[in-house]
Amino acid sequence: MKSLTIDNLYKSYNQTEVLKGINISLEPGEFLVLVGPSGCGKSTLLSCIAGLEELTSGTIHLGKKNITHESPKNRELAMVFQSYALYPNMTVRKNIEFGLKISKYSNEEIELRVQNAAQMLQIENLLNRKPSQLSGGQRQRVAIARSISREPSMYLFDEPLSNLDAELRVRMRAEIKKLHKKVKKTIVYVTHDQIEAMTLADKIAIMHKGKIQQFDTPKKVYEDPCNLFTAGFIGSPSMNFIDVTIEKDGDKFFINLKNENSEDNYIYLDAEYKNLNEYVGKTVIAGLRPEHIQNGFRDDKITNELQSLNANISFSELTGADAFLFLKLNDVDAIARVSPDDLKDDGENIELRVWAKKILFFDKDSELRIK
Amino acid sequence: MNILIKDKTLNIFVRILIYTLLIMCALYFLIPIFVMVITSLKDIYEIKNGNILALPEHITFQPWIEAWSEARIGSNANGIKPYFINSIFITVPSVLISSVIGAFNGYVFAKWKFKGSELFFSFLLFGTFIPFQVILLPMSQTLGTFGLTENVAGLIIVHIIYGLPFTTLFFRNFYVSIPTELINSAKIDGAGFLKIFLKILLPVSLPIFMVCIIWQMTQIWNEFLFGVTFADASTQPVTVALNNLINATSSVKKYNVDMAAAMIAVAPTLIAYIVSGKYFVKGLMAGAVK
16 A cells, blocks of 8 residues: 655646646545546546656655656556457456566466456456457456556556446446455546546546646535536536525525526525625625425425525426426526426426525636635 | 339349449450460460460460470570579568568557657658659669679668558558557556567557568569669569560560460469458458457
8 A cells, every 4th residue: 555646747748738737645545536527637647647658747656656757667556448458369367467477476476366366356267268259347357357466556547437338337336446445555546427436536636627626535525616617527417507696684695596487586595604795796606506406305404404496397307216307597507306206397386495505606707616 | 112122123233234344344354364374275386376365275284384494584494483483582581571670660650659750750651652763773873882783682672671661651550550558558567669569569460461461572573673673684583584585586476485474473472362362451451459
C-alpha cells in the first residue's frame, strides 16, 4: 500500500494545455475515481501517472518515491485498459506471464502468481484460450488478472467497463469493488460514468476543462458540490437548475417557484446561508435534486422541513421504483422524483413537497456555490 | 405478388448480363495466354503453316526444354536457366530485406512517433512517386563508386532502396490500425522497443507480410530497366534474358521457344498470386486484429 501525491501537474500538447495544475493527495489503499465529460483530461492524467505521457511540469510521488520521470515499468503499477489490450497472439496464460517473464521471476514464482490471479478472477478454465475466443466480460477478467499477477503498489483502470453491456457492467463493477477490498491497494480509476464513480470511489475527483473541480468523498460531492458543474455532473437525473430571485421576509430568505399556470409557490429557506444576504433582490441559480421534490417523503423527521409546491405535470416517466415528473418551474424544465403510487395523469395539477433545506444556490456569473 | 415476380425476373436478367460480361472479359484476357500455351507446344513447322488459334496436332515439349537450357542468349547457349537463377538470387534477398526493414520502419512511424516523424514519413512516401528513369544515372554512378556493378549485390541494393517506401507504407498503415493500448500495456509490462515489436506486433503481421512479399516479388521479378542497366552479361535477370532471346536476330524466329521462355519467366509471380492471393486480399482489407 502506497500513497499517491500529485503536485501542480501541467500537461500541454504543443500550444494546448490539457491539464492545468492538478493536485491530488491519496491515502494508501484509497480508491480514487477520476470522472468528467470526454475531453476533460482524465485519461491524459492517468497516462501521466502511468508514465505513458511525459508531463510538462509538476511531480508525482508514489509513497516516498518520486516517479515523475520514471519509465512505466519501474513505477510498480499495473494498468487495465478500456479495450482490454490483451495480446492477441498469446493465450491467456501467456498474456499473464508476459510481464512476469520480462521481470525475470523464477518459473515457480510465475506459475504461482498465474494460478493465484486466475483463481481470484475465476478464469482457471480459460488459461489456454486465445483472447479472440473469449467474451467481453471474460477478456476484462483476464486483463484484471494480468494486472493482479504483477502485484503492483497501485492499479490504474482506464474506463475498464465501458465496452461491456449494461448488465455485465454492473456485475463487474461489484467485482472490482470486492477486489479492492481484497487486495487493499491504491487504485486510480477513470470513467465518464458518474454512477460508477459514486459506487466505487473512496474519493472522487471531478474534472472539467483540465482542472479538478472538486476532490472529495462521493457523499460530499453529491451533497455539497462546490460549483454548478459538479452539481450538474453528479446525479441522475441531474440536478434541476432554476433561476430564482432571492427575497427576504424579516430574517428569512424566500424564493418563488412559479408553475406553468403562473401560480406562485413561495419557498422559505430553513438552512443557514451566511453569504446569501448580498444576493437579496438578485437572480441566482437554485439547484434542487429531483428526489427533493416529491409527493411522499418517507422520513418522518423532516416533515416540518417540507413545503408545498403546486405544479402541473407536463408528462411523466415510470422507471419502476420511481416516477419522474416533468414540470415547468419559472419557465424552466424541472424533474421531480416521486413515488409512482396514485400518480396523476399528464396535464393535471399535483401538490408536491419540497425539502427546502436541500436547495443549493449558485452565483450566476462565477457559477460558484453560495453558502 | 406481381412486383415480387417482376423483381425476380429482373434479378435473373441482370445476373445473366453480369455473367456474360464477366465471361467475355475473362475470355478476352485469357486468349493471349491460350495462344502462348498452344504455340509453345507446337513445333515450328506447324506454327508456320497453321492457324494461330488452332490446337497443336502433335504436342511437343521440345520448345520448353530449348527455352530452359539450350537457347542461345548472348554468347552462351544455356537457355534462360542461369538468368532465372540470377533472378531468384536477386529477388529473394531484396524481397525479404525490404519487407523486414519496411516492417521495422512502419512500426516506428506508427507507434513511436518522434518530432518530425510525419514530415519524415511524407518524404519517404515521396519515394513511391519517383520514376525509375530519373535515378538511373545517379544510381549507376553510386554503384560504380562502391564497386557494386560486377555482381547481383548492386541490383539487390537498388531494389531494396526502391522498395522501402512501399513496404514502409504498407506496414505503417497496418500498424496504425493496431490499438496503441496494446503497446502501452506492453510498456507497463516492462517490454522495450524491440520486445514490443518482436513479441506483440510481428506475430500478428502475417497478412501484411503476404501483401508486402507479393507486391515486392512482382515488382522485382518483373523489373527490366534496372536489370538491363546495372547488370552485366552474367548477372542479368530473367526479364533481360527473355528480351535478348526474343530480340535475337541471328536465326529464324522460333515463336514456340519464345513463348515457352516467356511462360517460364512469368511463372513465379503467377504461382505466387495463385497460392497466396487470398492473403493478399485479406491483408489489403486488414485493419482489425480484434
